[in-house]
Amino acid sequence: MIMxxxxxxxxxxxxxxxxxxxxxxxxxxxVIQSAIELGYVDERxxxxxxxxxxxxxxxxxxxxxVDLSALKGxxxxxIYRHSLFPxxxxxxxxxxxxxxxxxxxxxxxxxxxxCQSITPVVAERGEIARLVKRHMGxxxxxxxxxxxxxxxDDEVExxxxxETDGSELSEMAQEASxxxxxxxxxxxxxxxxxxxxxxxxxxxxxxxxxRIDGILHPQPVPPEINRFQAAIISRLKIMxxxxxxxxRLPQDGRIKLRVHGREVDIRLSVIPMIHGEGLVMRxxxxxxxxxxxxxxxxxxxxxxxxxxxxxxxxxxxLVTGPTGxxxxxxxxxxxxxxxxxxxxxxxxxxxxxxxxxxxxxxxxHPKIGLTFAASLRSILRHDPDIVLIGEIRDxxxxxxxxxxxxxxxxxxxxxxxxxxxxxxxxxxxxGVEPFLVASTVEAVMAQRLLRKLCEHCKEPYQPNRxxxxxxxxxxxxxxxxxxxxxxxxxxxxxxxxxxxxxxxLLVTNENIRQLAHDRVSxxxxxxxxxxxxxxxLRMDAWxxxxxxxxxxxxxxxxxxxxxL
Numbered sequence: 001m002i003m004x005x006x007x008x009x010x011x012x013x014x015x016x017x018x019x020x021x022x023x024x025x026x027x028x029x030x031v032i033q034s035a036i037e038l039g040y041v042d043e044r045x046x047x048x049x050x051x052x053x054x055x056x057x058x059x060x061x062x063x064x065x066v067d068l069s070a071l072k073g074x075x076x077x078x079i080y081r082h083s084l085f086p087x088x089x090x091x092x093x094x095x096x097x098x099x100x101x102x103x104x105x106x107x108x109x110x111x112x113x114x115c116q117s118i119t120p121v122v123a124e125r126g127e128i129a130r131l132v133k134r135h136m137g138x139x140x141x142x143x144x145x146x147x148x149x150x151x152x153d154d155e156v157e158x159x160x161x162x163e164t165d166g167s168e169l170s171e172m173a174q175e176a177s178x179x180x181x182x183x184x185x186x187x188x189x190x191x192x193x194x195x196x197x198x199x200x201x202x203x204x205x206x207x208x209x210x211r212i213d214g215i216l217h218p219q220p221v222p223p224e225i226n227r228f229q230a231a232i233i234s235r236l237k238i239m240x241x242x243x244x245x246x247x248r249l250p251q252d253g254r255i256k257l258r259v260h261g262r263e264v265d266i267r268l269s270v271i272p273m274i275h276g277e278g279l280v281m282r283x284x285x286x287x288x289x290x291x292x293x294x295x296x297x298x299x300x301x302x303x304x305x306x307x308x309x310x311x312x313x314x315x316x317x318l319v320t321g322p323t324g325x326x327x328x329x330x331x332x333x334x335x336x337x338x339x340x341x342x343x344x345x346x347x348x349x350x351x352x353x354x355x356x357x358x359x360x361x362x363x364x365h366p367k368i369g370l371t372f373a374a375s376l377r378s379i380l381r382h383d384p385d386i387v388l389i390g391e392i393r394d395x396x397x398x399x400x401x402x403x404x405x406x407x408x409x410x411x412x413x414x415x416x417x418x419x420x421x422x423x424x425x426x427x428x429x430x431g432v433e434p435f436l437v438a439s440t441v442e443a444v445m446a447q448r449l450l451r452k453l454c455e456h457c458k459e460p461y462q463p464n465r466x467x468x469x470x471x472x473x474x475x476x477x478x479x480x481x482x483x484x485x486x487x488x489x490x491x492x493x494x495x496x497x498x499x500x501x502x503x504x505l506l507v508t509n510e511n512i513r514q515l516a517h518d519r520v521s522x523x524x525x526x527x528x529x530x531x532x533x534x535x536x537l538r539m540d541a542w543x544x545x546x547x548x549x550x551x552x553x554x555x556x557x558x559x560x561x562x563x564l
Contacts, residue, residue: 005050005102006031012049014041033125043124050101051122059087061097061127062489068135070094075113082106085128093117099125133188135220156183158239159256159263174238178231182239185232186266186281188219190259193498195283195324199236201229201276213451213499214324233270233277240268248272254351255281262287267351284353291356293333296326297450297500299543301535306445306505310334310412315442316405318392320417326449326501327414328353331388334412335359338386347388348375364390376400380407389413395431402432405440419537420444420506421526424516438508438516446504448537448558450550451496457488458495458548468552471561473542483548500549502540502559538562 006023009015015023015035023034032050035041044058051058070086074094078084083099084106094116096107101122111118185208189197194210201207205226208219225232234244240253255266265284270277294303309317317334319327332354339345339358350364350372360382362375372389373396379387380403392398392413405411417426423444427437460481465474485495506512506529515525530536539562541555 004031006035008050008053009035009041009046012053014046014049043126047099047101047122047124054101056101056120056122058122059097061085061087061123061131066131066135071135073114075110078106078110078113079132083125083128084110085123085131087121090119093119095119095121097121097123097128097131099123099128156187157258159258174235175231178228178235181225181228182232182235186257186283187259189281189283190264190285192492193288197279197281197283199232199279199281201273201278203275205229206232212494213496214449215451215494217494229276233279236268236279236281237270240266242268242270247277265353286354289329289354291329291333291336291354293330293337296330296333297544298503299540302503302505302540305507306334306443306503307337309443309507310338310410312410312442314405314408314410316401316411316413316440317442318413318415318423318444320415320420320423320444320446321448322416322418324449325447326499327447328390330445330447330501331412331414332356335386335388343385344383345386345388346379346382346384347390348372348379349388349390360384372397373400376404380404380409384409386410386412391415392427392430398427398430398432402436402440415444417446419522419526420446420504420534421522421529423506424512424525425519425522428516428519434517434519438513441508441516443508444506446506446537447501448541449499450502450541450544450558451554452498452500453483453485453548453550454488454491454495454497456490457486458483458551459486460548463552469556469561471538471542472552473539473546476542476546480546482545482552484551484553495551496554500544502537502544504535504537504540506534536562 006015006020009032010017010020019035019038019040020031023031023038023040032041032046036043036046048058064087067088070088074086082103085097087095087097089095094114096110096118098107098120099122101120104120107118107120185197189210192210192212194212196211198209198211198216199206200209205223206221206229208221209216210219211217236255237244237251237253239255242251242253249272251270253268255268257264257266263286265286267282267284269280293307298306319330321327335345335347336356344360346360346362348362348364350366352361352363355361362379364370364372364375372391372393376387376389376397377400387404387409389397389401389411390413392401392415401411401413415423415426417423421444424437424441427441428434460483463477463482487493487495491497508516509532511528511532512525515528538555538559541550541559544550545552545555
């Protein structure tokens with residue numbers, strides 16, 4: 001007769017008698033899980049000991065190849081209820097990983113169900129759960145209905161009180177299994193560092209994709225999830241305080257969550273599509289954001305002059321780039337660097353993405369007339385030293401920003417242009433007088449985000465000249481290797497983890513002011529800036545590739561080649 005798990009660990013010296021009693025007193029069905037959660041024992045070490053006690057092999061699923069054909073016919077309910085996962089067929093037997101080597105009854109049940117002998121091996125519970133999510137889909141456990149019995153889930157806590165209209169659809173959206181399913185989709189996205197979650201209604205069912213480091217990644221979902229399509233959409237609309245009965249018009253809302261103790265804001269957008277409503281959730285993880293200008297990826301040659309620019313007494317500093325290029329993060333980081341008790345900073349944003357301590361922030365509401373331009377007029381009556389305008393979209397906002405700079409304020413804002421030189425002509429095209437643009441814009445920073453190579457798996461190689469673009473700086477490589485993506489468990493086989501900024505800083509010197517005043521093309525301004533020593537986005541990206549922070553492929557994907 002095999003002794004109880006806790007006794008085995010005590011006998012082998014992994015638990016003291018006191019620790020064993022503490023683990024048993026928690027009321028948990030699994031003493032070993034209690035011991036792990038209390039920090040008394042390492043899961044891997046404990047499982048190795050238990051596996052050895054019963055004569056089973058311990059396997060590291062991170063290093064084990066899984067044959068997905070082994071899943072066919074295997075009872076899914078046993079996978080979820082007992083943390084089992086079939087790995088491969090071997091010599092006529094099915095090798096199955098289990099997280100509980102002392103409970104072999106589920107394996108006997110599985111053997112009877114598939115009419116095949118089973119060879120059990122022992123693996124960590126978290127690694128089995130990772131395989132389930134990876135190969136069977138996000139939310140598959142909930143779809144099976146196994147968690148429908150009211151289970152308390154404190155991983156995702158909704159901070160706002162929700163209201164329901166009592167309709168059948170509303171009641172269905174509040175069922176425990178649907179709540180759990182939606183929570184799991186959001187939790188998986190947050191843990192994957194996703195910036196956006198796309199839930200799309202297609203002709204063949206629901207498609208879920210996460211945008212991670214700027215790239216959309218389809219998520220495997222079980223086919224059964226399509227039965228819950230209406231309930232999932234309704235649940236999210238209820239959480240965002242939207243009208244669940246309205247399916248013909250676009251709607252926008254906001255969800256506030258607490259996940260693992262940190263606050264997360266989610267901006268939800270719903271748009272009616274041909275095959276049903278499509279949802280996009282923008283995830284703003286407050287707990288993971290650090291607004292540090294020096295930590296954004298600026299090299300010293302860019303940081304030092306930019307640091308001086310953001311401390312000017314007046315003028316306009318613009319940050320340009322497409323949506324999602326990190327403009328807001330750069331501006332927030334700039335404000336956090338210069339804020340202090342001796343200056344007053346007011347921002348007007350649409351929307352306020354992150355709440356910053358010590359900074360006064362205004363949320364614009366165009367529907368009631370509180371636009372960027374209108375709020376800016378009121379801001380100037382509050383005696384600010386520094387003003388941030390979320391975006392200069394029209395002539396009125398541009399003129400107000402210029403007026404603010406002329407009256408002794410430092411103004412930060414963003415523009416949607418492809419490079420730094422285009423900002424001057426963009427403002428002129430809006431209708432601003434060229435002499436005002438020339439006299440108030442102190443600098444323009446263009447930026448993009450490059451994916452960083454995974455430090456755990458990036459591999460060096462000697463490049464071939466024929467494989468690289470003509471503008472690659474060979475003389476700076478000096479015989480060193482470049483690095484490329486490989487893919488490993490840490491980066492989920494992508495080859496990249498996280499992103500960093502690349503920057504193009506154009507400081508408005510006397511030559512640039514004259515060109516802007518003369519209403520010349522952005523091409524001429526760019527040429528003059530390059531002759532004056534400006535480093536382009538492409539040059540900054542090559543610098544990152546030369547030191548192994550990113551790959552040549554990523555540089556080519558994000559930036560255009562420089563040419564005069």
